[in-house]
């Protein structure tokens with residue numbers, strides 16, 4: 001049974017449909033990537049899973065439970081955590097306070113342990129634990145955003161463009177970290193513009209075009225598919 | 238003479254500060270200018286008066302019930318007028334107009350029930366007065382300041398020292414990120430409105446006691462002052478609202494004492510404008526750190 005399943009999910013802004021009968025599955029232990037051009041509906045898909053955006057029809061299942069249009073708090077409680085597009089850290093809180101916020105729904109006595117785990121994952125955050133998050137560099141903010149999400153002990157981690165605006169070297173670092181998080185037992189659904197890197201690092205992928213899933217296969221297959229190469233791998237290899 | 242003005246100014250300023258805190262908290266969390274905040278102040282004073290008479294002159298019982306009722310009024314303002322707008326993603330201006338409308342509803346409701354003439358208000362805890370040098374200090378003034386500063390202390394403990402306070406501060410920085418942490422945004426907002434109602438009620442009651450009179454326009458008067466106080470201190474910054482309220486109170490009484498009572502508001506606002514010219518974010522306001 002899939003950990004997450006979207007069944008014919010449709011969502012719209014005003015009377016413009018931005019998600020059209022999306023079917024998508026993420027199995028436990030997988031890294032699944034969602035690729036697509038700007039405006040294809042990737043972020044909207046993530047937001048719909050989180051209950052930040054309500055869908056007009058269709059169902060969202062998590063671990064066999066119907067969670068369609070539930071409150072975001074319920075999603076977090078059940079173990080779905082989103083690292084939103086553009087990081088969205090709390091700029092006036094220190095790194096440490098940001099991490100504490102990530103464990104908002106968890107018992108206080110578990111916070112220290114989780115914080116240790118996050119600091120091991122991102123030693124750089126530990127060095128800067130008292131710095132205001134708003135003064136971190138883009139890459140550090142991304143690490144903080146992911147670290148903060150990990151503080152919630154997600155079963156399913158949703159990452160919306162974690163490499164946005166980062167230098168190639170840091171992008172590799174981010175993907176290493178994603179792999180590492182998977183080995184810790186967290187399932188990952190990833191949205192990426194860097195289709196090539198993303199596909200190399202995932203099990204399966206979906207291709208979204210103007211709100212519709214047009215391709216869906218093992219990452220390896222899509223990596224070698226001419227259609228995908230043409231549309232999503234900018235420039236020469 | 239100056240000492241006397243400062244004492245009087247601190248007294249009235251601390252009541253401005255209380256109302257201003259509520260105003261600035263709502264602004265901090267929602268980026269909403271709550272015009273109805275000052276109506277809650279008037280409402281609170283009237284509730285206390287009404288309950289004082291209804292309970293056969295039990296002041297503290299009346300005050301307690303009034304606090305609860307005004308807190309509920311604050312809650313209802315959000316729950317029934319503003320929450321719907323948020324859910325529908327209405328523009329900020331719609332919320333602003335709604336609070337203006339609610340303010341008129343509150344004011345006119347009270348006018349319908351009590352009439353527009355001012356009512357005399359009992360000073361139940363009139364314990365006389367004493368001298369500092371040749372300045373006269375009444376115990377009412379002492380009580381007002383003690384109550385106001387204790388409330389401010391309690392509030393800063395809540396905001397800066399509790400989990401709920403942390404939830405409020407995260408919501409004010411980034412609503413969506415706060416939601417993604419699992420924070421119940423609607424409860425945070427409801428709590429903020431309840432607190433602002435309670436503060437307004439206590440402030441309104443104390444001012445009623447101080448002047449021994451209340452009238453329907455008392456809200457409108459203080460509305461401008463608290464608005465100014467919040468902006469002077471830096472909107473959304475709690476200590477800013479306190480300092481802003483105190484400064485406005487002191488300037489106003491000094492202006493009234495040394496220049497003319499008629500110019501007190503004009504002078505207070507002139508100073509506000511001058512401060513803003515030099516520091517547009519207010520005394521304690523910071524420039525918004527990037528939201529990325």
Ligand SMILES: Nc1ncnc2c1ncn2[C@@H]1O[C@H](COP(=O)(O)OP(=O)(O)OP(=O)(O)O)[C@@H](O)[C@H]1O
Nearest residue numbers: 013014018036037038039040041042043044045085
């Ligand atoms: N709040 C909104 N109001 C109206 N339309 C919106 C809103 N948010 C997104 N849209 C529209 O929905 C469509 C899908 O947006 P979405 O953010 O999901 O795209 P995306 O695939 O994440 O794009 P990008 O790669 O640029 O992040 C776009 O056409 C966008 O204009």
Ligand SMILES: [Mg+2]
Nearest residue numbers: 042043044085
């Ligand atoms: Mg997006």
